Amino acid sequence: MNIAVIGGTGLIGSQVVKNLNAAGHQAVPHSQSTGVDIITGQGLEEAVSGADVVVNLTNSPTFDDASIGFFQASMDNLLTASEKGGVGHFVILSIVGVDQVPGLDYYRAKVLQEDLLKGGPVPYSIVRATQFMEFMDATLAMTTDGDTVRLPRTPIQPIAAAEVAAVVAEVAAGAPLNGVLDISGPDVYPLDELGRLTLTAKGRAGSVVTDDAAGMFAVVPGDVLTAPDGARITATHYTDWLAGR
Template identity: 70%
Template structure:
């Protein structure tokens, strides 16, 4: 099976390419660095030519009000190229609970991406993942101030990027879901607790203060970023840290 992985040189994309090729498929990475531009459309027809599956792992360069336009344009261009090329399966990676957080521009943009795909001309699969373990240090930095990190007690279910890539590769190699598959890490933490665990492991002496108004995750109500019934990945956070 030939798979065109758009955004195939990034954190998830490079691992998806590696997993698919190891399984005997022909996965080809495409990105701006290889001459493929999802906004201008440059190189798209050539990238998807002859592909059985397109996996789109490109991401908006910003997480603000400009992000919906990125996903609208990129999906329109990719779906047009995929339809022209006779692609039979189109896969994207999204976020667990993305349609339940309209307060965040980026989540609205990802929900728009999902809707464009579902209404499009190609059979599809959407893989929704919880927050990546690799990104959590960046989350801590958003609300750090001197010796204090302020975090809300938002429930999260972190997943390792290698487990996300494995799930995306598995879905890409299978028949279209024409729906959504949720994947998540095996443990649920409150974000403030997660911050304390992370800092302690690093020997970082900063104090985590629970603050329901701090950072982007403060806009998220309830446990919408978790899913106990998702396909659970094997990697626990302590094992990932070590």
């Protein structure tokens, strides 16, 4: 199977390409570094020409309201090129609970991306994942002031990026879901506790203060970022992942 992986050189995309090729498919990574620009459309038709499947793993460079324009333009261009090229399956990676957090511009932008795909001309699959374990350092950095990190008690169910990539590759190689597959790690933590575990494991100085008004996750209602009923639960525990780094 010929598979064009747009954003195929990033954290998830590079692993998706590796997994697909190891399974006997012909997966080709595409990104700005290979001459493909999803906003201007440069190189897109050539990238998807002859592809049975397109996997779009690109991401907005910002998390503010500019992300809405990014996903609108990129999906318009990608879907147009995919329809013209006769692509039979289009896959994107999204976020568990994304449609339940209207207070975040970036989440509203991801909902738009999903809606454009659902209403588009190509059979599709959407994989929604919980927060990546690899992003915990960035989450801490967003609310760090000196040696103090302020984090809310928002429930988080972190998942390893390698497991996300494995599922995306599996879905890409299968029949279109024309729906959503939710995936998550096995353990739920309040975000402030997750921060304390991370600092301790890394031997970093500082302390975590519980502050339910701190950072982007403060506007998340309840436990919407944790696995819903029917989600696929992966194997890697956050504490084991930390110990193995």
